Amino acid sequence: xxxxxxxxxxxxxxxxxxxxxxxxxxxxxxxxxxxxxxxxxxxxxxxxxxxxxxxxxxxxxxxxxxxxxxxxxxxxxxxxxxxxxxxxxxxxxxxxxxxxxxxxxx
Numbered sequence: 440x441x442x443x444x445x446x447x448x449x450x451x452x453x454x455x456x457x458x459x460x461x462x463x464x465x466x467x468x469x470x471x472x473x474x475x476x477x478x479x480x481x482x483x484x485x486x487x488x489x490x491x492x493x494x495x496x497x498x499x500x501x502x503x504x505x506x507x508x509x510x511x512x513x514x515x516x517x518x519x520x521x522x523x524x525x526x527x528x529x530x531x532x533x534x535x536x537x538x539x540x541x542x543x544x545x
Contacts, residue, residue, distance in 0.1 A: 509545075513538040 471479075495511055496504040517534035524530070
């Protein structure tokens with residue numbers, strides 16, 4: 440490994456740590472306006488929706504996307520678990536078990 444690669448990895452690590460901790464340190468000393476807190480409450484749901492939809496669709500060049508049937512079938516029990524329990528751990532466990540069963544039965 441060259442010095443250039445080593446220092447690039449170190450630099451990327453420092454930037455990653457700073458970009459994840461600096462906002463917390465900044466917000467710790469200030470109070471945010473209510474409208475901003477309300478706006479930020481939707482960020483996690485927007486990210487999860489984007490990840491969910493991305494994994495359900497299969498892109499096709501020049502055509503509409505298709506649906507990944509395995510992911511769709513595995514997501515149904517996970518969604519039902521989310522509605523019933525509202526527990527992230529339960530949702531993840533049910534989703535993993537559902538996908539494992541679907542792949543085993545395939």
